[in-house]
Amino acid sequence: MVKSQRALPMIPDNSLDFAFSGVQHTPMRLLIIEDDRDAAEYLVKAFREVGHVADWSADGEDGLAMASDGAYDVLVVDRMLPKRDGLSVISALRAQKLETPVLILSALGQVDDRVKGLRAGGDDYLPKPYSFAELLARIEVLARRRGGRGEETSYRVADLELDRLSHSVRRGTTEIDLQPREFRLLEYLMKHAGQVVTRTMLLENVWDYHFDPQTNVIDVHISRLRSKIDKGFAQPLLHTVRGAGYMIRDGAR
Amino acid sequence: MTALGKLVRSTAFRLTLVYLLIFALYAAALLIYFALNTGRLITEQITETVDDEIAELTEQYTMGSWRQLTTIVENRSLRPGSSLYLVTAPSGQAIAGNVGSLAPGVIDKIGWSETVYRRLDEQETAQHSALVRVTQLSAGFRLLVGRDLEERARMREVIVAAVRGSLALVVVLGLAGGFFVTRRVLKRFDAVTDTTQRIMAGDLSGRLPVTGIGDELDRLAINLNVMLERIEALMRGLKEVSDNIAHDLKTPLTRLRNRCEAALRMAKTETDYRAAMEGMIDESDGLIRTFDALLMIARAESGQARDNMVAFDAAEIVRGVSELYEPVAEEKGITLRAEAPEPAMLKGNRELLSQALANLVDNAIKYARPTAACGPGEKPSPEIVMGARRDGDRVLLTVADRGPGIPAADRARVVERFVRLTPDPAEPGSGLGLSLAAAVARLHGGELTLEDNTPGLRVVIAVPAH
Numbered sequence: 005m006v007k008s009q010r011a012l013p014m015i016p017d018n019s020l021d022f023a024f025s026g027v028q029h030t031p032m033r034l035l036i037i038e039d040d041r042d043a044a045e046y047l048v049k050a051f052r053e054v055g056h057v058a059d060w061s062a063d064g065e066d067g068l069a070m071a072s073d074g075a076y077d078v079l080v081v082d083r084m085l086p087k088r089d090g091l092s093v094i095s096a097l098r099a100q101k102l103e104t105p106v107l108i109l110s111a112l113g114q115v116d117d118r119v120k121g122l123r124a125g126g127d128d129y130l131p132k133p134y135s136f137a138e139l140l141a142r143i144e145v146l147a148r149r150r151g152g153r154g155e156e157t158s159y160r161v162a163d164l165e166l167d168r169l170s171h172s173v174r175r176g177t178t179e180i181d182l183q184p185r186e187f188r189l190l191e192y193l194m195k196h197a198g199q200v201v202t203r204t205m206l207l208e209n210v211w212d213y214h215f216d217p218q219t220n221v222i223d224v225h226i227s228r229l230r231s232k233i234d235k236g237f238a239q240p241l242l243h244t245v246r247g248a249g250y251m252i253r254d255g256a257r
Numbered sequence: 258m259t260a261l262g263k264l265v266r267s268t269a270f271r272l273t274l275v276y277l278l279i280f281a282l283y284a285a286a287l288l289i290y291f292a293l294n295t296g297r298l299i300t301e302q303i304t305e306t307v308d309d310e311i312a313e314l315t316e317q318y319t320m321g322s323w324r325q326l327t328t329i330v331e332n333r334s335l336r337p338g339s340s341l342y343l344v345t346a347p348s349g350q351a352i353a354g355n356v357g358s359l360a361p362g363v364i365d366k367i368g369w370s371e372t373v374y375r376r377l378d379e380q381e382t383a384q385h386s387a388l389v390r391v392t393q394l395s396a397g398f399r400l401l402v403g404r405d406l407e408e409r410a411r412m413r414e415v416i417v418a419a420v421r422g423s424l425a426l427v428v429v430l431g432l433a434g435g436f437f438v439t440r441r442v443l444k445r446f447d448a449v450t451d452t453t454q455r456i457m458a459g460d461l462s463g464r465l466p467v468t469g470i471g472d473e474l475d476r477l478a479i480n481l482n483v484m485l486e487r488i489e490a491l492m493r494g495l496k497e498v499s500d501n502i503a504h505d506l507k508t509p510l511t512r513l514r515n516r517c518e519a520a521l522r523m524a525k526t527e528t529d530y531r532a533a534m535e536g537m538i539d540e541s542d543g544l545i546r547t548f549d550a551l552l553m554i555a556r557a558e559s560g561q562a563r564d565n566m567v568a569f570d571a572a573e574i575v576r577g578v579s580e581l582y583e584p585v586a587e588e589k590g591i592t593l594r595a596e597a598p599e600p601a602m603l604k605g606n607r608e609l610l611s612q613a614l615a616n617l618v619d620n621a622i623k624y625a626r627p628t629a630a631c632g633p634g635e636k637p638s639p640e641i642v643m644g645a646r647r648d649g650d651r652v653l654l655t656v657a658d659r660g661p662g663i664p665a666a667d668r669a670r671v672v673e674r675f676v677r678l679t680p681d682p683a684e685p686g687s688g689l690g691l692s693l694a695a696a697v698a699r700l701h702g703g704e705l706t707l708e709d710n711t712p713g714l715r716v717v718i719a720v721p722a723h
Contacts, residue, residue: 114556116565133545135538185580211581215553216546218619219691224584226339 005204032077032147034058037067037093038109039085047080050136064088074102078149080139083110085122098125105146109134118214135246141200148199159194162254164233164241166194175233185210186229193242193252202249226250269442273435281427285420292416296409300388303404304369307390310402320392320620326400327353336658341374341387347397353667356401359389364399371406378407386410445474449481461489498551505547513540550689557609557696568604568723572597572653575645578614582622586641591625593618597645601652604723605701613697614654616690617716618643624714652722657715659689668707694718 034056038044044060051058059076061067064085071079071093080098083090094106108126110117118129127149128142158167163176171187173180182190189210193201203222207213226242235239243251264270318326323344330342334355343354346362357375369392373384389403448466464485465478467569520533579595586593621641644655663671671691691705694716698705703720 026487044612114552121564211577213581213615214608215615216549217615218546218580219582219585219622221585224588225581228584231692 030147032056032143033075034078034080034143034183035061035067035071035076036080037061037085037090038080038082039063040082047136047139051140054140058222062086064090064093068093068096071097072100072102073105074104078143079104080108080143081108081126083107083108083112083117090248091126093119094125105149107139107142107146109139114255123162135247137200137245138202138204141202141248143207144199145196145201145205148196156195159191159197161194161197161252162239164194164252166191173233176239180232182229182232186225186232189225189229190233190252193250196252197250198253200245200248200251205249264319264436264439264443267443268440269439270435273431273439277428277431277435279423280431284423284427288416288420288423292420294414295412295416299412303388303406304390305405307388307402311390311392311400313394314400314402315394318400319400323352323396323398325708326394326398330354330400331515339407341376341389341401341403341405343399343401345399345401354401363389364391364394364401367393368557372403374403386684420706442474449478456485461485464625495545498555502551506544509540509544509547513537513544515713516540547689550631550693553609553612554689554693554696557693559701565606567607568602571601571603571610571645571654572599574607574611575614575654578618579643581615582618583682586618586622586625589622589625591622591641593622593638595643595645597643601645601647602723603652603701604679605720606697609697609700610654610718613694613718614656615645616694617656620690621656621660621714621716624660625658647722648719650722651719654720655715657710657713659710659713662709662714663707665709671707691716 012157027214034051036044036047038047038060039062040125041062044062046211048060059070061070065087067081067085068088081093088096090108090110094108097104097106105127106125107128107130108121109130109132110121111132118131121129127146130139130142157169158165160166164173165175166173166187168191173182173187173190189206192206192210204216206222206226207217226244229243230240234242240255241252241254243253245251314326314329317329326692327344330344330353333340334342334353341354341356343356343359344352344362346352349364357377357379359374360372363370363372369388370391371386371388374389375381375383375385380524386406387403388406389401392400392402394400445466445468452463452465464482467475467478467482469475516533516536520530520537524530524533576595579593579694583593618641625639625641638660641656641658644653644657646653695705698718698720701720703718706717706719708715708717
């Protein structure tokens with residue numbers, strides 16, 4: 005969900021406008037199974053603008069048939085579909101041993117709806133209405149996960165290094181002291197280095213909360229982290245992505 | 258359906274018919290048993306007296322002669338009554354007695370028989386039945402003694418008449434009673450039906466009549482009335498909510514629309530358009546947030562979330578939420594800390610309770626006066642304390658601030674939906690935070706109370722411990 009930008013501590017020179025400029029998107033093939041024509045057309049168009057190829061299917065039967073050949077990187081599945089509902093499409097795919105990552109879109113946004121969706125074999129769950137930036141960020145994370153980049157014992161971005169075994173962080177030669185939660189926040193950001201992570205993704209994955217905290221709590225946590233890892237270094241690594249979230253990347257490349 | 262048809266088709270009337278049949282059969286069986294027994298008794302009595310009389314007459318015959326016997330028989334024959342006598346000579350000729358004729362062959366058969374007869378002093382056509390006993394006397398004489406059976410026959414007639422009469426009475430009384438009872442019951446059911454029809458037509462204030470007898474119908478009516486009251490309260494609540502939703506969703510929708518119009522009318526550059534559209538996205542996010550909160554409250558109040566109840570430590574979620582909000586509080590110059598040293602186990606929905614606490618802390622931060630914002634003479638409110646502890650069989654989750662607090666008179670009101678004490682459009686929030694927390698507390702079988710933190714506000718969610 006796009007948050008109010010008014011209250012954010014904006015740093016103009018390292019803020020990027022996500023989606024339509026700046027960030028590089030590795031081209032993906034996506035399948036959108038969604039019965040609302042307008043919503044689907046908007047998504048197909050928006051994905052094309054950032055360089056992805058998106059196909060559209062309007063019902064569950066057809067969508068299942070299209071997804072079954074395994075040619076897609078990520079599937080975007082609406083829950084309520086004509087002919088065959090979204091969850092049953094996912095179960096059928098998983099029964100065929102097809103492991104294509106699935107993001108479920110649904111108007112049913114309560115915690116137990118989400119749990120049901122993930123249990124049926126979905127990899128992520130985004131309640132409607134959503135922002136395109138949020139959807140895009142989540143899809144790119146899903147696609148990357150499929151690319152085989154799993155859990156590693158240490159992460160490195162430029163001269164920033166995080167060791168998961170010794171729980172230590174250093175930038176260049178400087179040891180950085182982080183609180184446990186700050187460590188997990190940085191760990192998640194670095195695991196997805198080069199990818200945009202949204203505020204809700206952080207809230208879900210670092211704090212395990214699925215509700216809207218109403219206030220810019222995440223932004224304040226990020227600015228604390230930023231002051232520890234970027235302050236006093238010439239090269240900022242933790243970037244604010246306008247209208248979407250945050251990203252850690254080596255700005256030199 | 259005609260009134261009579263309705264009556265006849267009613268359950269009460271059918272029951273009456275069944276009972277009527279049972280009672281009629283019972284009455285008939287009783288009378289038949291009575292008749293059979295009476296008949297047997299009469300026969301026994303006759304046999305006994307006849308046996309006695311024969312013994313006596315035989316003795317007379319043995320002691321005296323046949324002349325003495327005939328004299329006695331003649332004498333007795335003259336007495337009025339139902340006794341029959343006949344003495345025959347060895348030739349078969351009748352020599353004494355009051356029998357005019359008998360069925361053929363009766364006199365030849367020794368022992369008991371039932372026969373038709375005519376008395377000597379009667380006309381040829383008269384015919385009665387009698388129970389007689391024939392004895393062989395010495396020297397070829399025969400003695401017949403008997404009793405008329407008219408009494409028995411009359412008794413039978415009386416009983417048959419009684420059976421008929423009582424059956425008729427049972428049927429008439431039963432039907433009349435059935436009609437009466439059925440009509441009474443029907444009348445009460447009709448009253449219930451009328452009321453339910455009125456309620457179905459939309460008048461939820463209707464209540465079923467209660468007679469005060471305390472019978473099963475009354476109990477049913479009382480229960481249904483309680484149910485109706487609950488439904489009415491729910492409907493009232495629903496109406497209030499939809500009115501509030503209409504108000505609180507239409508206000509931001511109007512703002513959204515105004516922004517669009519203003520942008521169309523006045524925006525000149527791309528920057529203007531961008532700013533306007535970002536504002537619109539903000540407005541719609543606010544709308545979505547309000548909508549989500551409403552749905553969440555509805556869900557908590559409907560009790561659906563009870564399916565996901567698990568046991569967990571309340572102290573842990575208090576620390577979690579405190580840690581999430583601590584930097585935001587610090588930015589406003591407020592210290593936020595958690596006081597939950599002991600585990601406090603409870604059974605519930607972790608996500609919802611976390612959200613409730615988050616809302617309460619968010620409110621506390623919003624309404625706290627940071628040091629910098631205090632005018633002269635105003636005290637800063639630098640501390641918010643969250644707590645979780647066990648108190649008897651309850652777990653108390655608290656959020657206590659040093660802000661302006663809420664006057665005692667307003668405390669009940671602010672828990673209601675959409676109430677914000679200081680309407681401030683610059684401060685984000687739907688006004689639903691406190692009502693969501695209250696709904697979550699109720700979902701957990703507990704309650705939310707507002708207390709004076711002298712100074713400040715302390716919100717307490719008390720839920721049963723696990």
